[in-house]
Amino acid sequence: xxxxxxxxxxxxxxxxxxxxxxxxxxxxxxxxxxxxxxxxxxxxxxxxxxxxxxxxxxxxxxxxxxxxxxxxxxxxxxxxxxxxxxxxxxxxxxxxxxxxxxxxxxxxxxxxxxxxxxxxxxxxxxxxxxxxxxxxxxxxxxxxxxxxxxxxxxxxxxxxxxxxxxxxxxxxxxx
Amino acid sequence: xxxxxxxxxxxxxxxxxxxxxxxxxxxxxxxxxxxxxxxxxxxxxxxxxxxxxxxxxxxxxxxxxxxxxxxxxxxxxxxxxxxxxxxxxxxxxxxxxxxxxxxxxxxxxxxxxxxxxxxxxxxxxxxxxxxxxxxxxxxxxxxxxxxxxxxxxxxxxxxxxxxxxxxxxxxxxxx
DNA sequence: ACTATACAGTACTGATTTGGTACTTTTAAT
DNA sequence: ATTAAAAGTACCAAATCAGTACTGTATAGT
Numbered sequence: 001x002x003x004x005x006x007x008x009x010x011x012x013x014x015x016x017x018x019x020x021x022x023x024x025x026x027x028x029x030x031x032x033x034x035x036x037x038x039x040x041x042x043x044x045x046x047x048x049x050x051x052x053x054x055x056x057x058x059x060x061x062x063x064x065x066x067x068x069x070x071x072x073x074x075x076x077x078x079x080x081x082x083x084x085x086x087x088x089x090x091x092x093x094x095x096x097x098x099x100x101x102x103x104x105x106x107x108x109x110x111x112x113x114x115x116x117x118x119x120x121x122x123x124x125x126x127x128x129x130x131x132x133x134x135x136x137x138x139x140x141x142x143x144x145x146x147x148x149x150x151x152x153x154x155x156x157x158x159x160x161x162x163x164x165x166x167x168x169x170x171x172x173x174x175x
Numbered sequence: 176x177x178x179x180x181x182x183x184x185x186x187x188x189x190x191x192x193x194x195x196x197x198x199x200x201x202x203x204x205x206x207x208x209x210x211x212x213x214x215x216x217x218x219x220x221x222x223x224x225x226x227x228x229x230x231x232x233x234x235x236x237x238x239x240x241x242x243x244x245x246x247x248x249x250x251x252x253x254x255x256x257x258x259x260x261x262x263x264x265x266x267x268x269x270x271x272x273x274x275x276x277x278x279x280x281x282x283x284x285x286x287x288x289x290x291x292x293x294x295x296x297x298x299x300x301x302x303x304x305x306x307x308x309x310x311x312x313x314x315x316x317x318x319x320x321x322x323x324x325x326x327x328x329x330x331x332x333x334x335x336x337x338x339x340x341x342x343x344x345x346x347x348x349x350x
Numbered sequence: 351a352c353t354a355t356a357c358a359g360t361a362c363t364g365a366t367t368t369g370g371t372a373c374t375t376t377t378a379a380t
Numbered sequence: 381a382t383t384a385a386a387a388g389t390a391c392c393a394a395a396t397c398a399g400t401a402c403t404g405t406a407t408a409g410t
Binding site: 007044061062 | 368369
């Protein structure tokens with residue numbers, strides 16, 4: 001469906017929130033409270049982010065999570081890599097090789113690989129620090145975002161609100 | 176999971192095949208046979224493509240499908256718009272507005288919208304004619320596809336082969 | 351007019367994926 | 381020792397996807 005999973009969405013939300021005070025130790029409970037998400041869900045995301053070294057964790061009382069590196073050096077592509085189950089790739093045969101019996105004959109694969117590269121670059125051009133500021137002069141702002149038509153905004157139903165929770169209040173909920 | 180659905184994959188496959196002879200009328204059965212896909216599945220895809228005016232259909236005996244416009248003017252973004260259920264957008268709150276209760280406060284939404292634009296442009300830069308040729312000097316080849324690291328090729332299992340069927344044999348199976 | 355062919359629409363079912371939760375274990379500070 | 385907090389594992393419900401079947405409609409050829 002060409003959409004990131006909710007967990008990935010939560011991940012960017014959490015990291016963006018943490019980027020407000022890059023040195024502070026945040027507890028999973030505090031983040032859940034601040035972002036209006038369930039604690040188990042937040043824990044799950046943070047654990048995964050920790051496994052991929054985007055945050056580092058401190059166990060025990062007064063423990064918690066800290067960004068493992070400055071927010072400028074954590075890109076959206078990093079978050080997707082960490083949180084999405086399948087390896088990056090718009091199609092199955094382009095994310096991992098060897099699954100397609102007639103790979104050598106397939107004329108489309110090369111093109112999908114190239115499309116992937118372009119999409120990935122777009123995702124790598126945006127980092128968490130960019131997300132904190134509403135619209136900074138970030139590299140991806142240079143793209144001709146004006147002249148793209150978006151020809152199907154399609155006022156579809158779309159169920160309940162997803163991960164779009166206020167990232168504001170970046171400084172309550174210490175610890 | 177940031178991946179297009181199989182139906183969309185089939186769609187590009189079918190259109191690419193048809194682009195081999197842009198004027199020819201292809202039957203659903205012929206395409207299914209040529210591409211090694213199930214007839215019902217191919218029919219489903221073609222019907223949807225027809226509804227979105229990417230192919231035009233001719234009913235009755237000797238009927239079939241033809242590309243509705245030259246392959247140079249059908250982009251991957253068009254195919255995705257036609258075949259994916261949800262409207263384009265990496266996150267729910269970025270594909271349609273009004274679903275997020277605190278939309279105005281959300282500092283991330285603007286950024287997702289911008290990321291979407293970039294990704295969409297990448298998808299719009301590639302057309303079906305590009306897909307036919309292994310690696311033409313297409314606009315998206317100009318991107319710095321060299322310096323992207325792809326840091327997680329992750330030799331994951333990955334189930335059965337998907338839509339990666341030979342697009343070759345572009346000229347057997349007439350009608 | 352009749353018949354064969356081929357697209358159109360709808361609906362259903364099984365399988366996969368996702369999202370969320372619960373429970374147990376390990377680690378560290380007081 | 382007790383408490384706080386993360387780590388790991390496993391599980392369940394719900395949503396989504398993929399594929400199939402069935403019925404209807406239009407066209408060409410005889």
